[in-house]
Amino acid sequence: MPIEQLGFTPPWQDSEPAAGQAAPAGRDTSIPVPAGLPLPQPTAAVQPPTIGADYNTITVAHRRLYWSVQPAHLHPTVAEHTRLGLHLLAETTGVARRLLATALAESLLLAGRIEFFDLRQPDEADATYVRALQAAGEANDPLLGAAILAHAAFIPGWAQRRDEAAERLRAARTYARRGPASAEFLAWIDAVEAECDTRCGHPKDALRVIAHAEDILTTGSEHRSPEWFTWFSPVRLAAFKGNTQLKAGRFAQAHETLTAALEALPADEGKQRTVILGDLAAVEVARKHPEEACVHAQAALDQLGIIWYATGMERIREVRQSLQPWADTEYVRELDDRLYGWQTTLSALRR
Template sequence: MSTTKHPPNTRLRWQRLQRGWSHQEVVDQIKRSMTQAGEVEPGLNADMVGRWETGGRKPDPRYKKHLVLVFGQPASELGLLSAEELVLCPADLVAPAPKDNVLMDEQQLIDAVAKKVMLVLLGGNAEFSRPVFLKGLLGASLATLFSNGIAIPDGTEALAGEQRTRLDRQSVDAFAAIATSHREMYWMTAAAELLPSVTAHVHLGTGMLKSTSDAEAPQSRKLASAVAESALLASRLLFFDLAQRDAAERFFQLADDAASTSQDHALAAAVLGHRAFVPGFAGQLQPARDYLSAAHAHARYAAGPQLRSWLHCVDAEVSARSGQSKASLTRIRSAEDALVTAGTDPVWLDFFDSSRLEGFAGNTLLLAGRNREAAARLQNALDNLAETATKQKAVLLFDLAVAHAPTDAEHAVATVRQACDLIGQAPYSTALQRVPDVRAALSATPYVGELDERVRALSGPVREA
């Protein structure tokens, strides 16, 4: 017989997972809050917290107050109010949310990515309005598909209609199909060309989500998943391709918010895992660890072998960049173990496979000073990498050059030439960030001047290592 007495509180569970907390850690947080308030806690335990989430019971009022304090969220956002309590909300409080400062100003967005499309659509003389703005966003999101001769997904015309308060399946499917096309273009399109279309698509989807009602939960969740995918792609373009950290953070937050709406644990884990790179690349270990802890918590609910393995690899790189070579090598072994576990990965996970694992392993060994082993893993990664993965190939070639430099400088510089040729075809900031290490490895050779000249042609003056 089921012991569930109430609907599952997915909001509370989601907020816990976003923080990477276990049920016991929620207990500890509540007890700490009650102690600070001078209140006596008579016997809260992890099992009770679990039952709050599954619907086995509801938290007592004394605990509701402290859940609000601990999570920093209103009771309505934590699923703590009944339907009867929710209808008591005064009408003047049910208003559109204030404009989020992470969203681009509408007129700025039109000026940046939709102006030319607007002129085509409107003949250059139509008055600006909200429907016109939405059509401009749609045109901008499709612009890169048009320019690359990629077929426009079926049903796209549904997105150009009047903005409605109810989602229809055709519109959601069309939006998701465009997001998929953008994702597939990532590997063969310059970031500066693709980014305007992706950001326009994110804002189009965000607007669609804001105009819908909770009654459409299934379609809203599907749309939110597609918005999260698009926002994550924008973040990757900004951070990894263009080195625009602050702009990337804004889209990471949009991806995080949309993943929360979608209730998609695998997608939330991917967003949090990518966010860990931002502080991780800056040597900020604890913030990166916090993101990864939350990502692993989501992965326990929905993750396939590749997603689990990738999270361990991200953890390995963060540890290696923080000088924790032993911990990073342990994470690589965990990644290898995870890759042979059971499960199904989502179709959007196209940024990791066994060859990428070899690349992470090679970099980890390189940072640990084990050049010979690193070279073998890096070469294996290159041999098995997909032909379209030119950005990742440039990264691996630079790492391989560092591995070979101490014993075979000629081999190393030949590898550098290959990497620079690839970057010339597809600029990639993350690859260029490897240059100081390459320069240091070649500093005692006659080839450092050639490296400087090649990199200067790609990105401007090279800083001394």
């Protein structure tokens, strides 16, 4: 009998259409396996020994696609990939299972990153990170566990729950020590702490942490970063620093730091470019240069037109709010025409 007729909700989708009804529009893109439930245990090794490597090939492709594909298009594909990985875990044993679990943990981490940074769905991201940590534990990969925990710290950090963010970061550092972690990896955890401190209203503490991260990068380490560690670099640390200097009221320093970061940013890092441009626009507003702020905001909107990034759009909305004293000027009105154009407005409402 179909599982629905037995009174159960299928775990692979939210609901099935009733007999005679059309299937609902769209696809369920939620990640399967509710947080807290154990991962599927192997019942039989029916998959070949190459299954882990084959599954990882797709995970690596998604890792690269993240930087250029629209998040609303990529997320359903990544979610389906995690579904497949969870099913395959029940059919895989030994080394292949460990490799599969590692790739699954990375895929779940990517899904959580899209949910939090690109789609602004923090609750969904928090649950996805729990599942990712389960997979990293199955793979016994402490560095992946550290990366997942540090990403999870963003969620309470952005909600100004500093103690909760600090606890997750302590756990991330504990896992990183088991790695061992590279200098870049440890500096990134510092950068996460700095952003959480900044969001919680403690920019001076954040600047001290960033200085520590800079020292780590200068000293270096004999350990190399894992291949999946693609979201951090010295340029991105400078972007963190510029945002913190902005929030600390050090506008001249923030302008210098962010300008240098923008010039050094690789051409293919469009999402980070949006954030830096938004911060530069905020610096110009603080310095009473509204026209220059609008120039940076317009450039950020150009980048958002290429690939959507909810975190970047938040920066631009904050800038526009701070530009209200100059609302009647031509350059602010031109920004409004872009910010509230048909396509931009519809995209924002859909998301």
